[in-house]
Amino acid sequence: MLQAIAGAVDTPVYVYDGDAFDERIERLQAALTDVDHLICYALKANDSLAMISIAAHAGLGADVVSSGELLKALRGGILPADVVFSGVGKRRDEIAMAIEVGVQSLNVESAQELDVVAEEADAQRTVARVGVRLNPDVSADTHEYIATGSSAAKFGVPPQEAYELLVRAQREPNLEPVSLSFHIGSQIFDPSTIFEAAERAEGVWRDVRAAGVELREFDVGGGLGVPYMGAEEFDLSAYVSQLGKLTAELGATLVLEPGRWLVAPVGTLLTRVLYTKDVPGRRIAICDAGMTELLRPALYGAEHPFSFLTDTAGRQTGLVDLVGPVCEASDFLGKDRQLPLPEPGDLIAIGFAGAYARVMASQYNARPPVPEVLAEAGGWRVIRERAIIDSLLDTERA
Numbered sequence: 136m137l138q139a140i141a142g143a144v145d146t147p148v149y150v151y152d153g154d155a156f157d158e159r160i161e162r163l164q165a166a167l168t169d170v171d172h173l174i175c176y177a178l179k180a181n182d183s184l185a186m187i188s189i190a191a192h193a194g195l196g197a198d199v200v201s202s203g204e205l206l207k208a209l210r211g212g213i214l215p216a217d218v219v220f221s222g223v224g225k226r227r228d229e230i231a232m233a234i235e236v237g238v239q240s241l242n243v244e245s246a247q248e249l250d251v252v253a254e255e256a257d258a259q260r261t262v263a264r265v266g267v268r269l270n271p272d273v274s275a276d277t278h279e280y281i282a283t284g285s286s287a288a289k290f291g292v293p294p295q296e297a298y299e300l301l302v303r304a305q306r307e308p309n310l311e312p313v314s315l316s317f318h319i320g321s322q323i324f325d326p327s328t329i330f331e332a333a334e335r336a337e338g339v340w341r342d343v344r345a346a347g348v349e350l351r352e353f354d355v356g357g358g359l360g361v362p363y364m365g366a367e368e369f370d371l372s373a374y375v376s377q378l379g380k381l382t383a384e385l386g387a388t389l390v391l392e393p394g395r396w397l398v399a400p401v402g403t404l405l406t407r408v409l410y411t412k413d414v415p416g417r418r419i420a421i422c423d424a425g426m427t428e429l430l431r432p433a434l435y436g437a438e439h440p441f442s443f444l445t446d447t448a449g450r451q452t453g454l455v456d457l458v459g460p461v462c463e464a465s466d467f468l469g470k471d472r473q474l475p476l477p478e479p480g481d482l483i484a485i486g487f488a489g490a491y492a493r494v495m496a497s498q499y500n501a502r503p504p505v506p507e508v509l510a511e512a513g514g515w516r517v518i519r520e521r522a523i524i525d526s527l528l529d530t531e532r533a
């Protein structure tokens with residue numbers, strides 16, 4: 136089917152397997168059957184409307200970090216009461232919108248932000264449900280750019296301040312404290328750091344309860360890792376059983392905000408080799424997709440699996456760099472890979488491109504956005520058209 140899609144829609148193109156997305160949602164839900172929980176799909180991983188609507192049909196809520204994501208969550212069919220609004224830099228107008236639509240919780244990350252929420256709730260003569268994001272000061276074993284839980288990070292507030300903000304929210308007539316959250320990073324395999332963070336959050340939870348604040352949601356963020364290059368799977372059952380036990384003891388709803396785990400494995404980026412160059416020790420294959428479509432290799436040195444959809448029988452294997460067409464030395468899709476030596480016209484499927492791929496795309500080098508396709512129930516359809524070059528000029532004035 137991937138060859139047919141590339142033939143019909145051209146490359147580059149992102150293809151998502153909607154059935155596989157549904158299956159992953161069901162797997163997570165099945166692991167949580169005995170736990171009072173709410174899964175808030177982290178839209179930042181993949182905010183395509185068609186994917187959001189699959190999540191909504193499966194009964195998921197959403198974790199959003201901007202008014203744009205909030206709008207998309209609602210448009211995709213997710214109920215406002217199932218939306219948590221995270222993010223370290225929410226603007227006043229975004230906070231106002233979240234209060235107006237009635238999100239489940241605005242998770243604040245500073246005293247100044249709590250002031251703005253209180254002012255906006257007052258202006259709307261309503262009560263805003265708030266949470267506080269704790270910075271638990273733990274170091275997740277992941278890339279430094281996606282670790283968010285240490286005290287030096289910009290995210291969340293330390294335990295004492297989390298306590299103070301929740302107690303203060305309880306006193307404010309326009310605020311209702313409902314949640315305590317943390318998110319220590321992404322692409323995590325060892326859940327022990329998440330458990331450590333949960334223990335710190337439990338301390339804050341019990342302290343605020345002693346001060347008369349009855350929270351409802353214990354929000355552990357996302358971060359579940361996926362095996363990009365065939366490494367081990369994240370141990371869902373250990374994760375769920377430990378956190379489920381804790382939230383049952385606290386009488387809390389366990390809120391999870393997974394993004395990558397749900398969507399990374401169900402997406403593929405299709406690209407064609409335009410040209411090849413042989414340099415000492417390797418072949419460089421210049422593809423029609425690059426850092427503008429898949430930034431993760433340039434940004435984090437991330438690795439994605441490649442498979443050839445062109446017949447490579449009889450080809451020699453050798454060291455290959457797959458690079459993009461963008462005028463940057465950091466524009467690569469994968470380096471130092473042992474692959475059949477690519478030739479112009481080869482069609483290559485880049486796996487695990489369902490998360491943090493299209494959402495991080497840019498128009499650098501004036502490259503228009505590429506299309507997305509949803510494959511479902513044996514068929515497929517375009518869910519985002521390829522932008523025409525002229526669209527790049529739509530909002531510009533000479």
Ligand SMILES: Cc1ncc(COP(=O)(O)O)c(C=O)c1O
Pocket residue numbers: 177179180198221222318320321322356357358359392393394395396
């Ligand atoms: C607050 C918050 N929740 C959830 C996520 C989703 O993380 P992941 O895609 O690793 O599950 C992120 C990612 O940055 C986040 O910042």
